[in-house]
Amino acid sequence: MTLEFNETLIAFDLQAGDAKEVIDLLAGRMHAQGLVAADYGRQTWEREQHHPTGLPTKPFCIAFPHADAEGVHRSALGVAVMRQPVTFQNMADPDEDLDVSVVFMLANRDPEEQIQTLRNLATLFGQPEKLVELREQSTLLGVASWLRRELRLG
Amino acid sequence: MGKLIVVACGAGINTSTIAEDSIRERMAQEGFADVEVKRILMADIEGYLTRTDLVLIVSMMKIFRTFDVPVIQGMPFLIGSQEEKNVLLNKIVDVVNSK
Numbered sequence: 001m002t003l004e005f006n007e008t009l010i011a012f013d014l015q016a017g018d019a020k021e022v023i024d025l026l027a028g029r030m031h032a033q034g035l036v037a038a039d040y041g042r043q044t045w046e047r048e049q050h051h052p053t054g055l056p057t058k059p060f061c062i063a064f065p066h067a068d069a070e071g072v073h074r075s076a077l078g079v080a081v082m083r084q085p086v087t088f089q090n091m092a093d094p095d096e097d098l099d100v101s102v103v104f105m106l107a108n109r110d111p112e113e114q115i116q117t118l119r120n121l122a123t124l125f126g127q128p129e130k131l132v133e134l135r136e137q138s139t140l141l142g143v144a145s146w147l148r149r150e151l152r153l154g
Numbered sequence: 155m156g157k158l159i160v161v162a163c164g165a166g167i168n169t170s171t172i173a174e175d176s177i178r179e180r181m182a183q184e185g186f187a188d189v190e191v192k193r194i195l196m197a198d199i200e201g202y203l204t205r206t207d208l209v210l211i212v213s214m215m216k217i218f219r220t221f222d223v224p225v226i227q228g229m230p231f232l233i234g235s236q237e238e239k240n241v242l243l244n245k246i247v248d249v250v251n252s253k
Binding site: 047050051053055056057064066067068069091092093094106108111112115118119121122125126127 | 163165167172193214215216231232233234235236238
């Protein structure tokens with residue numbers, strides 16, 4: 001099974017009050033396409049409280065929220081590029097707040113099946129110049145085609 | 155006896171898979187056929203601590219306790235440069251060699 005990724009799973013220049021709003025929005029769009037269960041956003045937010053997913057990437061921070069595979073009908077990637085950062089806690093240190101500019105929500109039904117996407121994401125997260133390229137995209141379609149190319153999504 | 159490395163994260167699905175994949179690849183390159191790399195939920199770690207073949211815990215999260223085996227912080231597998239990943243993998247090879 002391939003990874004579902006399309007323009008409606010991208011939020012561009014998003015203004016949100018907090019991290020929960022971003023998670024709910026992306027999960028809601030996934031649910032509208034039948035990709036995840038109705039409560040996937042709630043599950044992801046709950047998990048975020050115990051096991052935060054903010055990542056101190058350079059030159060700006062990102063987050064990688066997800067819940068377990070149970071609520072996922074079909075694996076999907078949702079991405080939010082924020083107008084202003086929202087706060088997530090650091091995965092490596094829950095006491096540390098991070099200002100997150102891009103949110104990658106990977107609803108994953110089977111990690112083995114999505115191994116290549118996970119590898120491509122980790123490569124992207126480790127390359128500051130690539131993250132800058134992503135944030136400098138000026139349109140939603142630009143974000144979509146950049147991600148398709150860099151993450152080699154079908 | 156074989157050697158077990160566990161890779162622990164919160165959901166046991168995305169972040170630990172990335173680290174598990176990198177470590178497995180390196181173990182294969184080193185020809186360590188007797189090393190098992192297994193991703194787990196941090197919540198399930200207790201069940202692995204009694205295993206006598208456990209040589210290393212790689213954690214993607216902060217750990218608030220100590221263990222009898224070495225613990226390595228695995229965040230660079232997720233966000234590090236290739237060089238930082240290699241440093242971490244070298245450390246893991248050293249631990250495996252020392253057991």
